[in-house]
Amino acid sequence: xxxxxxxxxxxxxxxxxxxxxxxxxxxxxxxxxxxxxxxxxxxxxxxxxxxxxxxxxxxxxxxxxxxxxxxxxxxxxxxxxxxxxxxxxxxxxxxxxxxxxxxxxxxxxxxxxxxxxxxxxxxxxxxxxxxxxxxxxxxxxxxxxxxxxxxxxxxxxxxxxxxxxxxxxxxxxxxxxxxxxxxxxxxxxxxxxxxxxxxxxxxxxxxxxxxxxxxxxxxxxxxxxxxxxx
Amino acid sequence: xxxxxxxxxxxxxxxxxxxxxxxxxxxxxxxxxxxxxxxxxxxxxxxxxxxxxxxxxxxxxxxxxxxxxxxxxxxxxxxxxxxxxxxxxxxxxxxxxxxxxxxxxxxxxxxxxxxxxxxxxxxxxxxxxxxxxxxxxxxxxxxxxxxxxxxxxxxxxxxxxxxxxxxxxxxxxxxxxxxxxxxxxxxxxxxxxxxxxxxxxxxxxxxxxxxxxxxxxxxxxxxxxxxxxxxxxxxxxxxxxxxxxxxxxxxxxxxxxxxxxxxxxxxxxxxxxxxxxxxxxxxxxxxxxxxxxxxxxxxxxxxxxxx
Numbered sequence: 001x002x003x004x005x006x007x008x009x010x011x012x013x014x015x016x017x018x019x020x021x022x023x024x025x026x027x028x029x030x031x032x033x034x035x036x037x038x039x040x041x042x043x044x045x046x047x048x049x050x051x052x053x054x055x056x057x058x059x060x061x062x063x064x065x066x067x068x069x070x071x072x073x074x075x076x077x078x079x080x081x082x083x084x085x086x087x088x089x090x091x092x093x094x095x096x097x098x099x100x101x102x103x104x105x106x107x108x109x110x111x112x113x114x115x116x117x118x119x120x121x122x123x124x125x126x127x128x129x130x131x132x133x134x135x136x137x138x139x140x141x142x143x144x145x146x147x148x149x150x151x152x153x154x155x156x157x158x159x160x161x162x163x164x165x166x167x168x169x170x171x172x173x174x175x176x177x178x179x180x181x182x183x184x185x186x187x188x189x190x191x192x193x194x195x196x197x198x199x200x201x202x203x204x205x206x207x208x209x210x211x212x213x214x215x216x217x218x219x220x221x222x223x224x225x226x227x228x229x230x
Numbered sequence: 231x232x233x234x235x236x237x238x239x240x241x242x243x244x245x246x247x248x249x250x251x252x253x254x255x256x257x258x259x260x261x262x263x264x265x266x267x268x269x270x271x272x273x274x275x276x277x278x279x280x281x282x283x284x285x286x287x288x289x290x291x292x293x294x295x296x297x298x299x300x301x302x303x304x305x306x307x308x309x310x311x312x313x314x315x316x317x318x319x320x321x322x323x324x325x326x327x328x329x330x331x332x333x334x335x336x337x338x339x340x341x342x343x344x345x346x347x348x349x350x351x352x353x354x355x356x357x358x359x360x361x362x363x364x365x366x367x368x369x370x371x372x373x374x375x376x377x378x379x380x381x382x383x384x385x386x387x388x389x390x391x392x393x394x395x396x397x398x399x400x401x402x403x404x405x406x407x408x409x410x411x412x413x414x415x416x417x418x419x420x421x422x423x424x425x426x427x428x429x430x431x432x433x434x435x436x437x438x439x440x441x442x443x444x445x446x447x448x449x450x451x452x453x454x455x456x457x458x459x460x461x462x463x464x465x466x467x468x469x470x471x472x473x474x475x476x477x478x479x480x481x482x483x484x485x486x487x488x489x490x491x492x493x494x495x496x497x498x499x500x501x502x503x504x505x506x507x508x509x510x511x512x513x514x515x516x517x518x519x520x521x522x523x524x525x526x527x528x529x530x531x532x533x534x535x536x537x
Contacts, residue, residue, distance in 0.1 A: 038433070042433075042434075045434070050405070050434075051294075051298065051405055052401065052404075052405050052434055052437045052438050052441060053434060053437075054294070055291075055437055055440075055441065056433055056434065056437045058287075058290065059437075059468050062283070062286065062287065062290070063278065063283060066278045066282070066283060066286055067276075067277065067278055070276050070278055070282075071275060071276055074276070076282055079278075079282075079286075080282075080285070080286045080289060083286050083290060084286075084289055084290050084293050087290055087293075087294070088290075088293055088294065088297060091294055091297055091298075092297065161272070164269070164272055165272060165273065165274055168269065168270055168272060168273045169273065172270075172273065186235060187235075187267070187270060188273075188275065192237070193235075193237055208232070208237075211231070212231065215231055215263070215266065218266060218270060219262070219263075219266055222266065222269055222270070225269060
């Protein structure tokens with residue numbers, strides 16, 4: 001090595017070693033499962049200024065955050081904006097993270113706040129197409145792009161599927177941003193109501209009531225699809 | 231509804247079942263809710279494409295880079311810099327200064343300094359840079375001044391590149407914002423160690439190589455970083471994503487061609503096939519397009535064999 005890495009010896013390395021050697025009564029890392037202990041280590045290193053540790057944290061969550069943003073906004077541009085803003089806030093405020101809740105909950109609080117703001121702005125713009133804006137200014141027909149092998153050989157069924165999809169999309173678009181978010185997290189992401197409450201900084205009971213309201217609205221909107229059977 | 235979502239406590243499930251058995255309206259209500267769930271499940275879900283994910287990550291990395299370059303003190307006044315470490319450092323500083331000053335006073339009282347005698351060098355030696363000046367005090371003689379300062383004390387570590395601690399140091403060397411030569415040497419040594427030596431299990435070490443593969447200014451070093459990641463391609467999806475990003479976005483045709491070559495162990499992966507297919511149609515370099523087409527064809531053949 002022609003030059004030394006000594007100039008970049010940073011405290012995080014030594015502090016990480018020190019933590020590893022610390023008695024269990026001081027550090028709780030040994031009591032955690034390896035995955036959580038590893039994440040905690042990453043968070044502490046990122047808090048100490050390690051960019052690579054922060055990048056590793058981003059990589060653990062960015063795809064799921066992008067998926068959530070993409071499905072609630074139906075716009076690649078908006079989804080990218082949400083991801084950028086959310087992780088930028090996470091970067092700024094990470095030093096304030098005190099391990100009082102899981103990192104997932106903390107991060108998703110930021111993500112849902114940013115996403116709800118974006119959805120509210122969209123509501124005021126009344127953008128609600130059944131097409132999705134792609135990253136280069138074009139549009140993608142969402143329903144036409146989703147392959148459904150069951151309908152491939154049956155054009156009439158394909159058309160019906162597309163119409164049903166449009167109606168569902170319209171019905172979801174009539175929910176308030178908060179109802180839409182709760183429904184997304186419960187119905188599509190399978191999160192527990194308690195976790196949804198924590199992420200939205202509210203109670204499980206409130207999350208449940210929001211889900212009830214969303215379901216009631218969707219029933220009313222979608223009743224004609226099944227001849228009133230909803 | 232809570233029952234359908236699996237949110238009802240077990241003790242209430244039995245009570246509800248008993249009630250449903252005797253209540254036709256309630257059974258109808260449950261069936262309607264189930265039908266609603268099935269209907270809403272038809273809403274098409276969008277999965278982020280590899281291209282979208284890669285472009286989002288690039289944009290985010292640039293945003294964080296800009297943020298990291300901001301000076302620390304605006305963050306302090308904005309309240310986003312943690313106060314506790316600063317307060318601890320300040321208290322430590324104050325303690326050391328106070329202790330030093332008390333010791334100095336005690337020393338002065340016990341052993342009065344001989345007049346016109348200098349026991350410490352007037353300026354610190356150049357070999358150990360001064361990190362900060364902690365106190366300045368005019369001396370009673372009216373001519374001299376006592377300056378207390380802290381020095382940066384370099385440390386060194388020697389060891390095999392198979393040693394995880396050395397690898398972590400090299401990973402930090404890759405993140406070095408100050409010395410490009412340190413970055414280059416660290417990439418070379420770490421890539422070599424990870425491609426031939428024991429497993430680089432530390433995700434920070436792999437993360438550093440992934441950073442180098444994406445952002446190093448030298449295409450040869452980006453290619454070397456990719457080689458260092460090769461052993462982990464099949465087990466670590468982040469490594470696969472890094473290769474795909476290089477294939478899509480790297481401005482060097484040599485690096486893109488290398489990425490194609492390295493992707494062969496995972497060519498049957500659907501996202502890899504999709505990217506190869508796109509690259510085979512859109513890449514500016516005819517060799518890269520041809521290589522992608524061949525690899526894409528191989529992947530299709532593998533898919534057919536599996537079926």
